[in-house]
Amino acid sequence: MLPYKANFLPFRAQRLYSHSFEPANLEAAEDNHLAKSTGPHIFVSLAAPSLNEMEVQAARVGGASIGYELRLDALQDYGDLETRLHQMLLRLHVPQTIATCRRSEAGGSFHGTVQEQAGVLAAALRAGCQWVDVEIESVDRAGSSWLKQFQAAKVIVSYHNYHRTPALGRIHHRLARLPVPFIKIACRASKLRDNLVILDLLKKHRRRTPRLVALGLGAPGLPSRLLGLKWGCPFIYASAGEHLGVAPGQLPAETMRAVYHVDHLDQRTQLFGVVGSRASMSMSPAMQNAAFQAKRVNAIYLPCETNQLSDFLVLARKKGFMGFSVTMPFKSAIIRELDWLEPLAARIGACNTVAVQHGKWMGWNTDAAAVVEVLTKRLRLAGSRILILGAGGAARAAAYALRAEGAVVFIAARRESAARRLAGAISAQVVPWSSADGLDVDAVINATPVGMAPYVDASPIELARLRARVVFDMVYHPLQTRFLAQARGRGLIAISGLEMLVAQGARQFEIWTGQAAPRALMEQAVRQSLSQPAAV
Structure with a gap:
């Protein structure tokens, strides 16, 4: 910890500060690309074995800022594609739509030739799609003149790296030389700092043509997806719902809009x-x-x-x-x-x-304060006898906080050596795990992960012999654990981990x-x- 003196009181007495949300070095000169953009801010990727299933997915989301990316490489039947796709787009009121038919060598599911790929995309354009996405591998095989057949559409040439985020300067230079209005770079983010590589590239080429879409794949790349519009992407990608993502880390459109409000972020965010x-x-x-x-x-x-x-x-x-x-x-x-x-x-x-x-x-440590807060609604902590199950981080926060409030604390853990270390640090009592359910206490706290999904049938101890008035389970998923169900069945006061989380x-x-x-x-x-x- 660095040597810095701060005149702060303990948390409960501390006067909370309020900082300004106007950063000193605001990029005020940056154009608000969202305000100027007339096209979709979010393209929802749809992938299914049939157009009917894609249409069902599309019906789950919609709005003025929403377009669709049709992953046509996922289809099992390309018969009469143009007619069937045209009818589908009419039923969806002709949204802005990207046609993608990713070949297997670029990570897709289409096993045909480059010429066959072009045939599928051409049919999609005739059916009413306004955009096409073609991978750089196909362009390399067929030559840049191959792109001329799509000149009536908005063309995206994309590069994907599903293994790592390499140096992106040369890759961008290679794509930017092509005669297309949009290019896309998507790379696996193995670490959070890969988001900075993507950000630097977006900032450098923010106002240049072709317009750049760049994002990180996988959980570490989530910041790049959520901040993409703020960082300068003309649009970003999302899924139609949970478990419907077509790429690692792709979030549902509803989550991106309703939870993260990605299309309302700006330079002051x-x-x-x-x-x-x-x-x-x-x-x-x-x-x-x-x-x-x-x-x-x-x-x-x-x-x-x-x-x-x-x-x-x-x-x-x-x-x-x-x-x-x-x-x-x-x-x-x-x-x-x-x-x-x-x-x-x-x-x-x-x-x-x-x-x-x-x-x-x-x-x-707001965990400690939260334990005190939820229990003081049910108990007078000073002098109360409280059994804590577990000796990990959550148990440690609870034990220190409760001892500071004057409670008599008992520690029971499967690893008795860990229980003894924690108890010794706060002058608590150790109880063997095998006899913890025989105590007479005011409250018991489950500070272990036992009972957490997917192991919902487990319970840390049985309550049949334990004498207690309050049962507090720090697990919040599921909300009704087996431990809490036992407590409620015996008429005890039950506290869900959700209350502590909030x-x-x-x-x-x-x-x-x-x-x-x-x-x-x-x-x-x-x-x-x-x-x-x-x-x-």
Whole structure:
């Protein structure tokens, strides 16, 4: 932790700051390409064995800013394609449509020749498609003069690398020499800093012809997809719904519009996010972006998935993140990067919230505060006997917070050595795991992942012998765990992990913005997100 003095009070007494959302070095001279664009901002990729199935997918999404990309290489029957596709487009009210027939050598499903590929695309144009996308491999095989047959359409020549993000300058130069209005570069992002390579390319060629679409594939590339319009892409790609993506990391159009509001971002939009090894699965983007929208804060909260904290730090510092959440496995490692750390978080040895104030990185542990908040609604913590199941990071935050409130804490974990270390640090009592269900306590907290989807039939302990008034399960997916079902069946007070998730997220929002968090709306956003599991 860097030597920086900050006159901060402990979290509960701290006066929350409010920072300006007008960055000092605003790119005010940049044209707002979204305001000027008359075409779709989002093309929804449709891939199915039949046109009927594609039409069903298309019916799920729509709007003035939506177009479609038809992955014709997915079709099983090309018979009478022109007529059938024309009728489909008429039923869809002739939307802006890209015809793509990706050959297998470029990662698609079409096994025909380049000439046969051209035949499919030509039929699609006659049927009413206004765009075609052809891969650079086909152009290389047939020569650039092959493109002349599509000159009545808006042509995109695309490059895909499904293995890595190479140096993109030469690739762009190669594509930009072709006589087409649009070029596309899509590369697998193996780390978050690959997004910076894509951003640099977009910024360099923002106003040039041909127009450039660039994006990262996979979970680490999600920032490039979500910030693509802000960074200068003329349009971006999305799927028609969950599990319908045609490329790694492709998000549903509804998620991109309703959760991330990608077509409303501008040069003033501030960046926040969540960093962790499974950040793409986090519920926090849905929760925090809903809060930003409700409070009219011009900000976006991004999933930043990586296995190396240093990888995220490069992105966060270069792009000027104003704050971020920290999940496993970085809650301890982030402490070395902070200028100031809340005293309780320092004692716990874990930080889950970072805010940037006047260029300084400040850290908190809102998990600990959330545990206290949800339990004080049901118990007077001072003197209460509380059993904590587990000895990992979540258990550690709960144990330190509850001991600070004067509770008598018992620790039970399958790894008794871990339980003893935690108990010794806070003067708690260790209980053997095999006898934990025989205690007489006021509350029991499940701070283990037992019962989390997909292992929903598991329970950390049986409640038949345990004497307790309150049962608190930190697991929030599913909302009704077997552990909580047992508690409710016995007439006990049951607390879902969703309440803690929203409580810690609300405190994060308040730290970042200085505004009261819209908690009910945040909970609603999480519930909706849980009902639609993501596939990245």
